[in-house]
Amino acid sequence: MSTSTQRRNFWAILFIVVLALALIPGTQLFAAEGEATLVVDAQKELETINKNIYGHFAEHLGYCIYKGFWVGEDSDIPNTRGIRNDVVDALKRAQVPVLRWPGGCFADTYHWKDGIGPRDERPTRVNMFWGNVLETNAFGTHEFMDLCEQLNTEPYMAGNVGSGSPQEMNEWVEYMTYPGESTLANMRRANGQDDPWNITYWGVGNENWGCGGEMTAGYYADLYKRFATYLRDYGESNLYLIAGGPGGRDADWLEVLMREAGNEMDGISMHYYTVPNT
DSSP, X not given: OOXXXXXXXXXXXXXXXXXXXXXXXXXXXXXXXXXXXXXXXXXSXXXXXXXXXXXXXXXXXXXXXXXXXXXXXXXXXXXXXXXXXXXXXXXXXXXXXXXXXSOSGGGGGOOGGGGSSOGGGSOOEXXXXXXXXXXXXXXXXXXXXXXXXXXXXXXXXXXXXXXXXXXXXXXXXXXHHOOSOOHHHHHXXXXXXXXXXXXXXXXXXXXXXXTTTOOOHHHHHHHHHHHXXXXXXXXXXXXXXEEEEEETTOHHHHHHHHHHXXXXXXXXXXXXXXXXXX
C-alpha cells in the first residue's frame, strides 16, 4: 500500500470516528479557537420532504405511452381498459405521488380535443418532436385519468402554450372540472365521465426557452400571465398553476420570470439535465 493511500485511509477512518461521536445524543465537538464548531441536537425534529419531489413524468416518446402504459383493450397483454396491468403493479410499488402528462416537448404540440371521444374517430397526427412517428391519440385525457386512478396518483396536466391558446387550455380545464351543464361538461359526460375530476396541478407551458417556443424570459412571463388570467377554478378544483422554469443554471431567465410573473404563479418547474461522460 502506497503512502498516499495510507494517508487517505487514515483521514477517512478519523472522519468516521468523529462523525460517530458527533451522532451520540448530547455530544458537542469544539475545535480550537478560530476554527469551526459542530453542535449536534439529537432532539431537533427534521423537516418533512414534500412527497411530490418523487413524482414521475410521462411523455409520448418511444415506448413510454404506447406499448408502455397503453396496449389497448384487445391486446394479448393483460390489461385493464387498455392499460397494462404489469406496469400499473410496478408503479404501485413505487408509490408514485403525482404523474405529469402529456409532456415534455410533446405537450406544446398537443391539442387535447384530439384525444377524446371514440378512439376510431380520433385524428392521427405526426409527432414532430420524437421521430415523426404517427400519434393515434388512442391515449388521451380519459385514458390518462384512468391510469392515475388505477395508480392512486395525482394528475399533473401539462398545458400547451407553445402552439396552443389561452382559450384551448381554459376549455380543457372546463371540460375536466366544471360540475354544471355547460357544453364542454356535457361533452365530458357523453364521453363517459359524469362527475368532474378534481385536478390540482396545471403546468402552463414547458421548456419555453427551448422546444416550448424558443421564447425570451420576458416574453414568456407576459404570455404566462395571459394564460393564467383565463384559468379559473370550477367546482371543488383549486388550480395550482406551475410556470415553466429555466433550463440548467440560467439564473437570468429565472430572475426575469420571477420579477415579471412571480405573483401569478403557485409553482415553478425547474429543468436540469445530466449526461454521463462516455
